[in-house]
Amino acid sequence: MNKADVVVVGGSAAGLTAAITARRHYPDKTVLVVRKESQVPIPCGIPYIFGTLGTPQKNLIGDAVLENNGIELLIAEATDIDREGKVLHTTAGDVGYERLIVATGSRAAMPPIPGFDLDGVYAILKDVEYLGGLQQRLETAKDVVVIGGGFIGIEFADEINKAGDKTITVVEILPHCLALAYDEEFCVEMEKVVASRGINIRTSSKVKEIAGDGKVEKVVLADGDEIKADIVILGIGAVANVDLAKKAGLRIGLTGSIAADRTMQTSDSSIYTCGDCAEKISFFGGGPSPLKLASIATLEARIAGANLFGIRRENVGTVGAWSTAVGDHALATAGLTEEMARKRGYDVVAVTIKGPNRHPGVMPGAAMNQTKLVFERNSGVILGGQVMGDSAAGEVINVISACVQNRMTAEQIAMFQIGTHPALTSSPIAYPIVNAAEMAIKQMRECGG
Ligand SMILES: Cc1cc2nc3c(=O)[nH]c(=O)nc-3n(C[C@H](O)[C@H](O)[C@H](O)COP(=O)(O)OP(=O)(O)OC[C@H]3O[C@@H](n4cnc5c(N)ncnc54)[C@H](O)[C@@H]3O)c2cc1C
Secondary structure (H helix, E strand, C coil): CEEEEEEEECCCHHHHHHHHHHHHHCCCCCEEEEECCCCEECHHHHHHHHCCCCCHHHCEECCHHHHHCCCEEEECCEEEEECCCCEEEECCEEEEEEEEEECCCEEECCCCCCCCCCECEEECCCCHHHHHHHHHHHHHCCEEEEECCCHHHHHHHHHHHCCCCCEEEEECCCCCCCCCCCCHHHHHHHHHHHHHCCCEEECCCCEEEEECCCECCEEEECCCCEEECCEEEECCCEEECCHHHHHCCCCECCCCCECCCCCCECCCCCEEECCCCECEEECCCCCEECCCCHHHHHHHHHHHHHHCCCCCCCCCCECCEEEEEECCEEEEEEECCHHHHHHCCCCEEEEEEEEECCCCCCCCCCCEEEEEEEEECCCCEEEEEEEEECCCHHHHHHHHHHHHHCCCEHHHHHCCCCCCCCCCCCCHHHCHHHHHHHHHHHHHHHHHC
């Protein structure tokens, strides 16, 4: 029987990172990755296959990283776990383990919409061949409907739109696209950007049916409107792959994912979990979090991999930092929006700063950026932030996320020792994060009398 000290099931963001971390922390242990597919797509790059990249083959996680780190690979499906005997059953035979990491990820959620199984309806599967098939179908498609106006739906719509010969419509059930992660003013601005690129947006619209004779022909909305479609793409979220864990009797959490403690240990002390299949707790209050992101998956993998033979790290909970981009416009978020914070009962001070990302604002590459920070009034602790503007938003939000994770106060942020440059950043006189913190402090003082 094949045997390794550490066996990881799953070869994507979480599994790969967990395996590498295990090697780094326990160099004497043998590590084996078991994954079912021969080629692994970079999940976050999938929308870009249909425009910027042009083919699924340019969007792969290479295997060199396994080789370079001395990690073995078995391409097979894990079918069951014999927890007592510490044996993983796979379609290519049994594998013994000392520690097992379950990183089986997630799959596309399928909506209970009549007609979702018609020819021409595509879920977003992390499968190279399937994505290649979708790409081929798109070449001749004229009318494309994307159901779901979250960041994945928007990215798909914008990338497919780059072909320039299709009518594309995004249908979103909520009043705004991206509404689960951004305050309304940011959603409205991003919708304007999307619409300006020729993409139709239908918000507050529920899909009643996907209709056609064997093959999709139209999408019927609850208000009776019909949208012509040769291809429908379902971008409505993901559900955790827990079949293996369930079969093995591991505890499943409130969100239907694999339950884990703060060390990423499951209900079996020899089995860890990480990534989309693992239950998440929120950084804010510790309740369950529905977020599924590659950045969270890899963080959890760095925790699981480090803790296998002795506890070295703990999960503080999911802050939730991520970004998206449409053309030159980036939108990024970390932590709680103002609306989320108010709904949770926080007394909030929120400040928005608008200004150029260069100084003077006529420098080449200058663009207007909008930065919003949300603080808890009593303590002055930052709860979250949102940034809209140029591509730097993707990194600025990571700074904000670090502030949130470290529970920094507005006063500490106002005291940041920042670096600025005319060709690279906003002015030191009006640096957005610092300025927002100063404005928040002013509001907190005024309120305190
Ligand atoms: C289109 C799209 C865009 C995204 N963009 C972003 C983004 O910009 N930023 C971001 O942070 N997140 C993004 N995400 C989310 C991100 O992709 C996921 O959070 C991430 O893929 C989770 O990684 P994972 O390793 O946990 O799971 P997965 O990527 O789902 O990988 C699971 C792995 O386990 C394997 N596996 C499952 N079951 C078995 C079994 N029984 N036996 C063997 N192998 C098995 C699978 O084959 C796969 O290799 C995006 C997701 C999608 C779909």
